[in-house]
Amino acid sequence: MTTFRAFRIRNDEAGYRAGFEEMASDALTPGEVLVRVAYSSVNYKDALAGTGKGKILRQYPLNGGIDVAGHVVASTAPGFREGDAVLCTGSGLSETRDGGYAEYARLDARWTIPLPAGLTLRESMILGTAGFTAALALLHMLDNGQTPALGPIAVTGASGGVGQLAIDIFSRAGYAVHAISGKAGHFDFLESLGAAECIDRHALAFSGKPMDSVRFGGALDNVGGAMLAGLLPLVAPHGNVAICGNAGGIAFDGTVMPFIIRGVNLLGVASAGTARPVRERIWQHLAGDWKPRHLERIATREATLDELPDVFGRMLDGNSFGRTVVRVGGG
Ligand SMILES: CCC(=O)SCCNC(=O)CCNC(=O)[C@H](O)C(C)(C)COP(=O)(O)OP(=O)(O)OC[C@H]1O[C@@H](n2cnc3c(N)ncnc32)[C@H](O)[C@@H]1OP(=O)(O)O
Numbered sequence: 001m002t003t004f005r006a007f008r009i010r011n012d013e014a015g016y017r018a019g020f021e022e023m024a025s026d027a028l029t030p031g032e033v034l035v036r037v038a039y040s041s042v043n044y045k046d047a048l049a050g051t052g053k054g055k056i057l058r059q060y061p062l063n064g065g066i067d068v069a070g071h072v073v074a075s076t077a078p079g080f081r082e083g084d085a086v087l088c089t090g091s092g093l094s095e096t097r098d099g100g101y102a103e104y105a106r107l108d109a110r111w112t113i114p115l116p117a118g119l120t121l122r123e124s125m126i127l128g129t130a131g132f133t134a135a136l137a138l139l140h141m142l143d144n145g146q147t148p149a150l151g152p153i154a155v156t157g158a159s160g161g162v163g164q165l166a167i168d169i170f171s172r173a174g175y176a177v178h179a180i181s182g183k184a185g186h187f188d189f190l191e192s193l194g195a196a197e198c199i200d201r202h203a204l205a206f207s208g209k210p211m212d213s214v215r216f217g218g219a220l221d222n223v224g225g226a227m228l229a230g231l232l233p234l235v236a237p238h239g240n241v242a243i244c245g246n247a248g249g250i251a252f253d254g255t256v257m258p259f260i261i262r263g264v265n266l267l268g269v270a271s272a273g274t275a276r277p278v279r280e281r282i283w284q285h286l287a288g289d290w291k292p293r294h295l296e297r298i299a300t301r302e303a304t305l306d307e308l309p310d311v312f313g314r315m316l317d318g319n320s321f322g323r324t325v326v327r328v329g330g331g
Pocket residue numbers: 043044045048054055056095129245246271272
């Protein structure tokens with residue numbers, strides 16, 4: 001049995017709180033693969049969980065962190081041996097099982113992915129749930145007939161983690177990306193990642209009409225709310241809008257017209273529960289033909305576990321930029 005440091009989230013008679021605790025490996029939620037954590041990352045969902053601003057955990061207490069990468073210390077599952085480099089994203093981490101914000105994590109073998117050749121552990125966590133989600137959105141859009149010929153792909157929340165990785169991944173896959181962001185000061189940077197055009201979110205004047213002139217071939221929307229409602233009437237016939245986020249609200253007000261007149265598809269993107277065969281496909285793509293070309297520049301910050309509360313605050317205030325990798329043990 002090993003004792004170690006963990007960023008643990010509690011919700012009991014003393015209220016909702018998160019902080020550092022010493023814990024023993026025996027106390028981790030059960031799983032076949034014990035991992036010494038090298039890196040984790042910060043996603044919007046981690047910030048909601050770590051502050052109590054969103055109902056993410058479905059049992060308490062749990063260690064935070066929906067992403068984890070590290071080396072196997074012990075395994076009772078065939079296929080994983082001591083020393084193997086592995087990663088896991090979503091899959092109940094920080095929802096129903098202890099997550100990656102700790103020196104050790106005990107993973108469910110069903111959701112543990114051997115680190116693919118072509119990625120380091122650190123790179124896998126620059127990607128993390130954010131990169132996995134951008135790639136999953138692309139996969140869904142391709143399955144639904146999205147082609148570059150349909151027109152540019154609008155990426156909203158473009159300066160955030162999913163947004164920056166999506167710019168890189170979609171542009172590498174041959175799409176013209178139109179990045180929509182409120183951070184005009186970063187437009188040169190977003191173009192350097194592959195955006196063909198940047199659009200100031202504050203200058204976007206949606207008409208509010210049920211249908212409008214086509215402007216985009218499709219979209220990956222991190223924002224939801226009025227942004228999603230505004231985008232749908234601008235999408236080309238048979239184009240796809242992949243909705244993956246709620247940074248701008250969960251309710252949206254729209255009409256059925258884009259769906260029944262232009263055959264626009266609204267595609268749900270849910271990374272956490274992705275089936276294993278799809279997970280494996282996505283990670284192979286992310287390590288190979290879809291690997292973002294600017295990963296290091298997208299990792300704008302490397303934080304320690306102690307810095308997490310500060311990172312969460314900035315993220316929920318809409319001030320995140322790119323990805324934050326969390327160095328736990330490193331390596
Ligand atoms: C990386 C992925 C992301 O970033 S996604 C964005 C971050 N996530 C969020 O903001 C979600 C925050 N959560 C919420 O706002 C609430 O939990 C929501 C989803 C509204 C549900 O809360 P509430 O209305 O109280 O319903 P409830 O808890 O009684 O559940 C109703 C049924 O829905 C289910 N449900 C709920 N959450 C999940 C989940 N995360 N995964 C799977 N199922 C979920 C519950 O199990 C329940 O169904 P059942 O009755 O058990 O069959």
